[in-house]
Amino acid sequence: MNKVLASGKTVEEAVRNGLTRLGVGEDRVKVTVLEQPAKRLFGLIGVKEARVELELLRDAVDESIAFLREVSAAMSLSVTVERSEKEDGVLLNLKGSDLGLLIGRRGQTLDSLQYLVNIVANRHSNRHLRIVLDAEQFRERRRQTLEALAERMASRVIKTRKEIVLEPMTAQERKIIHARLQINQQVRTYSQGDEPNRRIVIALK
Template sequence: MKSVKVSGKTIEEAVAFAVTQLHAKTKDNIDYNVVEEPKKGFLGLIGSRPALIEARYKPDPAEEAQRFLSRVLEDMGVEIQVVKAESRDREAVFHLYGEEPGVIIGKHGKTLDSLQYLAQLAANRYAKKQMTITLDAENYRQRRRETLEDLAEKLASKAERTGGQVVLEPMPPQERKIIHAALQSNQRIKTYSSGTEPRRYIVIAPA
């Protein structure tokens, strides 16, 4: 990680210089240690000493995820724009726009989920606390949520009607959460997850 030693009349001034030298957006994008405290000296001149800090660029996890995605999509040979829709302390949402959305969504969103997983790994290389990355394309996430909620209701009815268990296909954690949430108010059935990742699945059974 690149670091620089910077001096200034005050620590604040040295930090401002470090932000410029490291091409950071704000002081929040750097970490620094004070090497020498400033000293005013006699009459403000004799024996005075500037502040000296050692500063390092601190990558923004969301920005690193965005850069990673752009490189991967370029290597895939698809013209897709990565736009950050929102970013909070521990979560960032990106929308992918392009002429070939189906290529990056994949069957049942598997390609999109894989890209999301890799982007999350890229972000968490620089995050102090675990960060969640969400990718969406062509409003796929909302459409998939509605599909899963409809599926959950139909399979819950089947479990009630037959009195037996209904086993769903393996799903990623975020999709299993949708199924569980859709049926949590149904007192006639119960849901639980079984198996191990990445083949973990949901079972719907009479209560």
């Protein structure tokens, strides 16, 4: 059942009645108001009820998972996708062999796939969805690597008293470096350059 017609004394009540029949929340449907409530002609008893049509939207995250499977199949890769709900969105974690092809150098391919996955999801949703794409916990491992790098470079700056310019990084990676060194009382960080060659500079305070 992809569409239902529902009625009620108000449009809101009609929508609630339709949602109850579909068993979903309002974020999963497209609502079309067919008739507004009104008094009947010549003041006859009763009120003309509101009528609405509710069309069930395809699950946006499922569409994204289907897209990922198509991409993986085209690359002759066998992957499974684990879905978990997060406070700020949905995490899709890829599992399988040869995931290095989907991750790419420093996660660049994974970032590109994540961008496309979010486009697919939001094309099928009437509210903004944020999907984070990961592969075998690559993002957590990358975060740990970047934090360790930040600490090493900060120590070098303190020892040599010379600023250090890091290699170009994505905005998300730069954010990890900034956050890690924010509590360091001896160094400061700032970004310079234009995307995609924007870099972090670590300098003495």
